[in-house]
Amino acid sequence: MGGTRGMLIVFEGLDRSGKSTQCEKLVQTLRNEGEKVEHMQFPNRTTPIGQMINEYLTGESQQEDHVIHLLFSANRWESAQAIENHIRAGTTVVIDRYSYSGCVYSAAKQNKAMDLEWCRQPEEGLPRPDLCLFLDLSSEEAAKRGGFGTERYEKQDLQARVRELYTEMRQHEDEREDIVVVNAGQSIEEVQCEVLKVVKEARRQLDTQGLELRHMR
Numbered sequence: 001m002g003g004t005r006g007m008l009i010v011f012e013g014l015d016r017s018g019k020s021t022q023c024e025k026l027v028q029t030l031r032n033e034g035e036k037v038e039h040m041q042f043p044n045r046t047t048p049i050g051q052m053i054n055e056y057l058t059g060e061s062q063q064e065d066h067v068i069h070l071l072f073s074a075n076r077w078e079s080a081q082a083i084e085n086h087i088r089a090g091t092t093v094v095i096d097r098y099s100y101s102g103c104v105y106s107a108a109k110q111n112k113a114m115d116l117e118w119c120r121q122p123e124e125g126l127p128r129p130d131l132c133l134f135l136d137l138s139s140e141e142a143a144k145r146g147g148f149g150t151e152r153y154e155k156q157d158l159q160a161r162v163r164e165l166y167t168e169m170r171q172h173e174d175e176r177e178d179i180v181v182v183n184a185g186q187s188i189e190e191v192q193c194e195v196l197k198v199v200k201e202a203r204r205q206l207d208t209q210g211l212e213l214r215h216m217r
């Protein structure tokens with residue numbers, strides 16, 4: 001894979017849909033092909049904001065719903081310039097969760113006016129992924145991969161709403177264009193193979209169109 005700029009590739013999906021597994025594999029595959037690749041994940045729990053998010057997720061602290069939403073977004077903004085710099089320098093950035101998680105998990109709380117549209121606002125201006133691979137798995141199938149952990153959002157009813165909202169989010173024209181649904185119920189190798197095919201096709205399109213890095217709008 002050549003090209004003048006790096007790609008911005010995001011993995012999304014429910015808990016245990018295989019995001020971390022597939023992120024790792026894609027990063028390795030692309031690196032083996034000689035591509036420069038940066039592997040990131042959100043939340044990035046290493047920054048001061050990320051530590052606040054971590055305490056919230058583990059239940060050590062409480063946050064008002066709007067406040068934690070904005071902290072998750074701020075945690076992406078902290079890395080926005082670094083992401084752009086990598087892409088412009090020809091490094092592909094592969095990210096485990098991004099703005100899509102930011103919107104659907106907050107909107108799933110059903111806190112009055114905090115709908116998808118409200119939740120999306122602070123994301124506007126962030127680097128726009130060239131491709132979002134949505135690893136699609138029912139919450140029942142996900143449950144077979146091990147019980148829920150102890151973090152705040154690992155609850156059946158919330159997960160079910162999150163899955164519906166991921167679908168609803170694809171009504172936004174940019175999201176419809178960027179998100180590719182992959183059946184995450186296949187074997188790890190089959191998912192990996194499909195992911196790679198989709199990534200190569202996106203790379204081809206980007207190269208033929210000479211597309212600049214865009215921003216969320």
Ligand code: ADP
Nearest residue numbers: 014015016017018019020021022145186187188
């Ligand atoms: P996520 O990051 O989306 O929460 P993980 O990649 O951590 O998901 O995977 C969750 C669990 O499911 C891990 O134990 C992993 O080994 C397993 N797993 C991942 N992909 C598959 C797959 N395609 N089929 C079966 N098990 C899988």
Ligand code: FDM
Nearest residue numbers: 042043072073097098101102105106153
């Ligand atoms: N999450 C993640 C959000 O609620 N908003 C966000 O912006 C992001 C990036 O945090 F429950 C939620 C989604 C998930 C948790 O879990 C992070 P992992 O296991 O680190 O992906």
Ligand code: MG
Nearest residue numbers: 019020021096
């Ligand atoms: Mg994970």
